[in-house]
Amino acid sequence: MFLTISTTGTPERPATDLGFLLHKHPDNVQAFSTSHGTAHVLYPEASAERCTAALLLEVDPVALVRSGKGKGRGGAPDAALAQYVNDRPYAASSLLAVAIGSVFSSALHGKCKARPERAARPMPLRIEVPAVPARGGAELVRRLFAPLGWTTVKADPVPLDEQFPEWGDSRYVRLVLEGELRLSDALRHLYVLLPVLDDAKHYWVSADEVDKLLRAGEGWLPTHPEQKLITSRYLARRWSLTRSAMERLELVRLADTDDTDVADIDNAVEEVPDEASGGEHAEEKPEAKGDEKPVLLAAARRAAIVAALTAAGAGRVLDLGCGQGQLVQELLKDPRFTEVVGVDVSMRALTVAARRIGIDRMGERQASRVTLLQGSLAYTDKRLKGYDAAVLSEVIEHVDLPRLPALVHAVFGAARPRTVLVTTPNVEYNVRWETLPAGQVRHGDHRFEWTRTEFRKWAGEVAELHGYTVEFVPVGPDDPEVGPPTQMAVFTLTDPHHAQSPKEAKAA
Template sequence: MLLTITNSRYPATDLGFLLHKHPGKVQSVEVVNGKAHVFYPEVSDERCTCAILLDMDPVGLVRNSDGNPFALDQYVNDRPYVASSFMTSAISKGFSSALNGNCKAKPELVSIPLQLEVQLSVLSVKGGEEVLQQLFLPLGYELTAIQHPLDPHFPEWGESRYFTVTLKNTVTLQALLSHLYVLIPVMDNEKHYWVNEEEITKLMNKGKGWLEEHPAKELIVRRYLRYQQKLSNEALAAITVSEDTPVVEKESKQTLHDIRLKAVSDEIARLQVRSVVDLGCGEGRLIKLLLENKQLQRITGMDVSSRSLEVAARRLKLDKMIDTQRKRINLLHGSLTYRDRRLQGYEVATLVEVIEHLDEDRLLALEKNVFNEILPDTIVLTTPNKDWNITFTEDETMKRHSDHRFEWTREEFQAWCEHIRDAYKYTYEIKPLGEEIEAVGAPSQMVVFSKQ
């Protein structure tokens, strides 16, 4: 399988500096069950092409398959001949500096868009040209796809799923390689290794800056994570902005989310505690408000999205804080559905518009972790009130967040609170948040759980 990258922005030989591969040499890197050979078919100031040729060992693929669910694949398969996750491994190893945005010789080149052309020969695309268009056109690529017949001698057999694909775009090399790294296995819809939680981190890192707004985001995530529902849902929740779209009250410029945060902050101030952990802290809006509470000496935010934590650090200006302030804050990367000793020992835990982003079958794991493992004295939790949704009109532009997996009515919410009381020995008090309307209540609801 062959991948070529051509730069036609003068001087085109800048491509060699960015890829950290000398145009006068053929270089090889080891990959699983094969080798990737990097070389330059053409080099000039006007046009420079770098090729990566992946040479796979068909026998090694069978010997090292670890029981992959291939039946006849040991004898008949396309893995040595098509661009797949093996190619993304080759990109990661062969072009690691460029993929990570590093260029020691000419660092100023990293942020400069180049006139790039990519050709992939051949590419397995499950879903055909329509999938190619879904994936690349929103990213600004000019796409040419040549579909190959199953057998040119037997045209009645129809077309195969294999394409020679040419992509053109004016984009940074790092962005191009990131797109290929994520989208090649998405198009192929296969991976040569077991997918686990580490893949979420890879996807978040390589998709940063473009995947969040991609219209085919859900397709990309689910294929990249091999349709593992738990992993896919966690990744989508991490990619999605963690805070709900603000709902504007009719007679106030203050948003509903502002009301939530103020209510939670006021509740913590009333409790006169010294430590709080914000579970699912998102971009740090609540933490920024809590910093005004001088009594709090230990404020920790935890989120599954590393990108949200980066935004939180910038929002809070951690790099510019004086030492006494900086020592009060800690940001942690983690999931609130898994045991984590770092989260223990806090007087208060908050979950602001978090639980509705989980699948309901993961809610029990959250319950056990928060109410049985973390065990704070007080838990302050908010979630939308489903009863309120009937007030939305069809042309309403400020609706609930699209990532909500469920929403509870006031009755359902109270039933859940009673379950928590009986199962984990916490008393509770429910408070409405926002403007109340007769028969439907307020748009959001807050509960304060206190350890008995």
């Protein structure tokens, strides 16, 4: 398996800077052990004008099969002979992608202490891979790479046998990519798309592959026209993983195209058009009484949540759909909350949350109190069991109604904390915002907004189904006609051993 990366330079920006970016010195030939063979890095040419780095991967196909690493879903063929007589050592596939991720890890993530400015800027690149299996042909190769900024995408078919042209072309192409891109972007494209073109992986695809895909696809996959095909093939056509990845990619796409933050999608504050309070996405500020300063509704909501958790005697708390970590940050201020876990579907939001609460600056004792986890609330998660309380603050209205029972089961049926707090907009209060058009929800991603009666009916059914009692608390000014802007339900577990009947399980 062979890959070359070439660039050109000037005396001011020599091409040999490629060695700094790849963290591999041009004067050395280096070898690296991988789980499936040996990777060699060498430089056929290295001058200020032009530099080429080559990655040569030696794979032992027999050892690969015998170790079981060639038997992943979508990997080695079932035929016994094909396990030993195959293209694994020669054609670029997931084996080469894994080698890229291992040998060029720092470059893949855009890290370079010696030349940070070079790592952050596009540079002229030419990438060549002599043999790439392409299930879909040269046209698919162009559809995958052309939208990513490559000015030249060549996929020349390799004939089955040059001596017998009548046999036609094989499923392999010689790939050449040229363009001005950041090296990290180019490597991430290869990392994802090489196994996609092969439509196979040499290892079993598990749930953590979704995270790998989203990290490598950040900045380009959410808007790629072949997103669905890429996601499905990369995840070995495992439907449940593909669905999870597509949902998360859609959240990122919405955040980017709407020019809103991920927190607005995953755990939005109640937002209304209000020119007086800061523009289209400003938080509503309840009117102050007398000389009192107006209180942001989001801040009032966090205060109500903290008060309810304190009253419940909760020490270990889950913030489900934590967004950018505003509530997590608030809870960490109170030593009564001994453990705070933020959970969100968006890795981008969790990154912002970590920065907001300053995890990297915390002392060991404080850092031990907080954990940030990536996860979807539509699925049960054993990591969420055993906590005193869980908070769903401005989350349920972002879930499609047919999928809401899955979230309910994951939280109330599987995790089963002693206390669950749920806040959601009160649609009746919307009439008090003159700048919010009639019939319009407060946020573009809201799937629904409930009246007080609708919310109480839903909450009562959830409590009865899962062995909880429920009380309701107004958040914000409680208007005598339309109620508060935010409604909060406080669920308390009364039957820890509540077992669902078959009918209840089916309903969940």
